[in-house]
Amino acid sequence: MPGSRILRTLERLLRALACAGAILAGAGAAQAASLEGVLSPGDLIQGHAKAESDCNNCHLPFQKTGQDELCVKCHKEVGRDVAQNGGFHGRIKDRGTCRTCHTDHKGRAAKVVVLDEAKFDHAQTNFALKDSHGKVECAKCHLPKAKFRDAQKRCVDCHKKDDDDPKKKGHHGALGEKCEECHTIKKWMDTFFDHDKTKFPLRNSHADAKVKCDGCHANNHFKNTPLACVGCHKKDDEDP
Secondary structure, three states, X not given: OHHHHHHHHHHHHHXXXXXXXXXXXXXHHHHHHHHHHHHOOOOOOHHHHHHHHOHHHOOOOOOOOHHHHHHHHHOHHHHHHHHHOOHHHHHOOOOOOXXXXXXXXXXXXXXXXXXXXXXXXXXXOOOOOOHHHHHOOHHHHOOOOOOHHHOOOOHHHHHHHHHOOHHHOOOOOOOOOOHHHOEOOOOOOOEOOOHHHOOOOOOHHHHOOOOOHHHOOXXXXXXXXXXXXXXXXXXXXXXX
């Protein structure tokens, strides 16, 4: 009878669905990952590989801007820049969404950060390049395998080698690490120093340009320089 055939067909269909459900339920994480792999448009970059097992790590269904919230949960430093309008990401105008610039699913070896060093505007960062710094090669400050944002910002971080170089009359750490108190960014070897802020302001003949710094500061050392006249003029007293 037609009715009994329909019932048997429904029973077979239900058994097939039950079997399929059992297979999916017992497949575990590996099967789920493979299913997402079928739906994925491509492998994530190596840095995001751990997030690949669950699409919800990076995607919120039906929310175009929701993905950005997940991005900054991992990239917290970028989130801080955006919230504080600082750093490169915080200064970008009309930045759109993260994936506007950083598209993934292009393979493990793909680059989601593409930077044209020749056109990059350093003024959009927290360290604008001025005077001599504008002529320095990027690789001098941005070391391999380090994030661009983690480049050293203190003078001493890059100029310690100058301080240790006897040919450049370095101080060998004797004057501390505040290089900017005497050196300018226009030219490292052009220095300035306000002697009036010391215990020995330069007056009269002492202020004469003919009196060189090393006349009182031997071997380019400045601490513990004698303040009494005899400290420098003893040789005059003994000169026949």
